[in-house]
Amino acid sequence: MRRFLFILSIIFSFSTIEASEVSEWFEKESNQFLEIINNNEGTESESYEKYKYFVNKNFAVKSIAYGLIGESIINESSENELSLYLNVFTDYLITTIYKLANSSNSSSITLRDVDIKDDIYIIKSEISDKKTSANLYWKVIDTGSSFKIIDVIVENTSYFVTKKSEFNKILRKNRGSLKALIKEIQKI
Numbered sequence: 001m002r003r004f005l006f007i008l009s010i011i012f013s014f015s016t017i018e019a020s021e022v023s024e025w026f027e028k029e030s031n032q033f034l035e036i037i038n039n040n041e042g043t044e045s046e047s048y049e050k051y052k053y054f055v056n057k058n059f060a061v062k063s064i065a066y067g068l069i070g071e072s073i074i075n076e077s078s079e080n081e082l083s084l085y086l087n088v089f090t091d092y093l094i095t096t097i098y099k100l101a102n103s104s105n106s107s108s109i110t111l112r113d114v115d116i117k118d119d120i121y122i123i124k125s126e127i128s129d130k131k132t133s134a135n136l137y138w139k140v141i142d143t144g145s146s147f148k149i150i151d152v153i154v155e156n157t158s159y160f161v162t163k164k165s166e167f168n169k170i171l172r173k174n175r176g177s178l179k180a181l182i183k184e185i186q187k188i
Contacts, residue, residue, distance in 0.1 A: 019114040019116065019121070021147075022114055022121045022123065022140060022142070022147055023111060023114055023123075025146075025147045026111055026114075026123050026125070026138070026140075026147075027111060029054075029057075029058055030109040030111075030125070031109075032054065033054060033101075033109070034107075034108070034109060036050045036051060036054060036101070037101045038107075047098070048094070048098055051094055051097055051098045051101065052094050054097075055090070055093055055094045055097060056090070057146075058147075058148065058149055059093065059148060059149045059150075060141060060143070060148035060149065060150045061086070061089070061090050061093060062086060063141075063148075063150060064089075064093070064150060064151075064160065065085065065086050065089040065090070067150075067160065067164070068089075068160070068163050068164050068167045069085070069167060069171065069178065069181070070168075072176070073171065073176055073178055076176065076178075077178045081178050081179065081182075082178075084182055085178055085181070085182050088182050088185050088186055089185060092185050092188065107128065107129050107130060108127070108128055108129075109125055109126070109127045109136075110125060110126045110127075110128070111123065111124075111125050112124040112125055112126055112135075119141070119142075120139050120140070120141055120150070121138075121139070121140040121141070121142070121147070122137055122138070122139055122140075123137065123138040123139075123140055124136075124137055125137075125138065134154060134155055135154075135155060136152060136153065136154055137152070137153040138151075138152055138153075139151040139152075139153070139160075167181060170184050
């Protein structure tokens with residue numbers, strides 16, 4: 001029994017340390033994100049470049065992109081198609097975040113809780129301005145050298161699940177053609 005309690009205390013201590021690290025990372029990155037949102041100086045191109053840097057630094061873009069199309073499409077596609085898809089998807093993700101952020105007047109992102117499930121951190125936060133607030137859940141992985149966001153859930157709607165459904169619909173309609181999906185993403 002003592003061994004069990006000892007092992008349990010080590011696991012709990014390790015989980016607390018990891019939760020503390022991801023909490024510190026989240027606080028730092030969410031503050032930088034708010035600075036980008038609230039900074040109206042510079043050109044639109046300069047603002048876009050800041051969002052691009054933020055997304056590339058903090059999102060597991062390749063994992064998200066490949067997860068949205070599935071292994072069979074990946075295996076059937078050429079390296080050139082996959083590279084083009086990844087570039088187009090990255091631009092799409094950056095543009096989506098850029099448009100969403102520029103349409104809001106967010107004044108704060110508050111960390112509420114961190115949970116770990118299957119090696120994925122689930123960070124519960126609240127984003128608010130002076131009038132409204134919304135719950136956001138961030139699914140984050142530890143890559144060993146940094147933390148990366150793999151999904152954002154806004155008021156119970158998962159970005160990953162929503163996009164996977166949209167992309168699968170396009171792929172089914174076009175008999176699994178990655179080229180067709182790329183063209184559709186570029187139109188959006």
